[in-house]
Amino acid sequence: MAQLSVRSLIKRFDGLTALNNFNLDVDEGEIVGLIGPNGSGKTTFFNVLSGIYPADGGEVFFDNHSENLLKLKTHQIIGLGIARTFQIQRPFNNLSVLENLMIGGHCRTQAGLFSALINLASARKEREQLKAHAREVMALFGNRLRSVEMNPAWTLSYANRRRLEIARALVSDGKLLLIDEPTAGMNPAESLQLAQTIQAINKKGMAVLVIEHDMKFIKKLCPRVVALDYGQKIVEGTYAEVRSHPKVIEAYLGRD
């Protein structure tokens, strides 16, 4: 069985059906590209999956959890192993890079109010481990995050903030990473480097679901591509198959 299986997912915004019986399977350790014109429901799908929007119908199953994911609260989802980044970048602006990453590990740590107040050794140890883990994740991005780890996130460059968001999601040790338009605002060399980073993340056994408009990036990164239009899956297959499919061309360019 697939790691993530989405069954006839429906999301309506008043009269607009953003997701209309959307189906998707993602296997363990797979990289899947999600493409489609603006407004086709890609980001809405991520928002429903991560619990920001309640769904209007359908089922989502993840990993070995028998429960329907859509019934969970927002904060419970990352604990199952689904972490995400945002299309419009949203780092915790006034916190340092390191603190941002440590918040990503919130679901993997336990220390509460009282262990903090009495400065319990276990809480201190947990914090040190989390810091070390956050720095490990930073190392994936070379020196770019590491050299600014004490700076507040708002001082980072656009591309670095994207890296920060990915790193923050990675600290949660998830099994599936949802990345929403990672290369926006990056130059070609940086996108290439990012593609390599995502491949490195994937090699560690993490499945990746990526929304992207940059077709070169998709071509390089994703063995399987899913095209969406009007909230429905129109085509699914390899990049070459999807690219030349008449339905995809129609969705992007319209019919003659």
Next chain:
Amino acid sequence: MKLVNPKDKTKLDDLAGGSQAGTQERKQNPLVRMAELFARFKWHLKLLIVFACLMIPLVVSSNYAMRIIIYIGLYIVLALGLNVVMGFTGLLNIGHAAFYAVGAYTTAILMVKYGMSFWLTIPVGMFFGVLLGIVLGFPTLRVRDDYLAIVTLGFGQIVYITANNWMGLTRGPRGIPGIPAPRLGFSDFQIVLESYPAYYYLILLFVFITIYACVRIKDSRVGLAWMAIREDEDVAAVMGINLVYYKTMAFGFSAALGALAGSFFAVFQSFVSPNSFTILESVIIITIPILGGLGSIPGTIIGAIIMIGGPELFRAASEYRMVIMGAFMVIMMIVRPQGLFGKKLYQPTYKI
């Protein structure tokens, strides 16, 4: 084989505008630098400060000055408590005096009516404070920003009006007089803490406990979760932070400190009445962390010294001293809106 990207070695990106801007901001700001220096003080310097605090009653002889210093301590506890909700978690609370009142009335009623020891009334007061904090915490989970301000304002008024009208419990506007002084020791070996230095040491103990708790919590997993909520609630939830739990916890923690200050106030004044817990009281408490810099612990302490000690300096100007304080606040907010020790917070121009 290890993949080495030549771009990793160039630090062009890391040197670009953004990251530099951060260092610049920190360098330009002497007060923030001072606060950071303070945080980095070695233990013996901290010990020196503690020692200096202990020496104060030996140096200051006038009862009037001692009274003001004790009040400064009291407001440090109150403001640090409020700072947890406003500075760390980013929730506006214009009803902090409500928790203060609960602590004060709990101690007053338990000591006068039931003859309980002061020390036992503290945990009871804090318990009721936390309970009230949680009660306030729940409705505030559904409202944000300006609406939250109005809800907390209303909450503060409810507690004040209750204290004013529940004759059976609080004796209403007549208040509860004759609250005995706290005692240390047992049976024949009892010390009654009723001199000003004794009260000073008591509040100093509470101040140290509060500072310790705030420093610890700020630098913990809970503090980080609170600050994440302050920065961006939605993202915090996606990152696995249970908003209901952590917001309620912030209110509860803040309320416990408020109630602690209230308990002290009751024995120090030996009289409580609703007039001590009006909306003006909440406003005074709010101005302290804002003046000192929201989220900053040393800032809040300095803020309390200025806000409570300041008006006394202008005693000679009688009625005009409040005008002077008011003008000072206005100028402060224009010149340094982030407060004395506050870091300039980055606010995105739009929210999604």
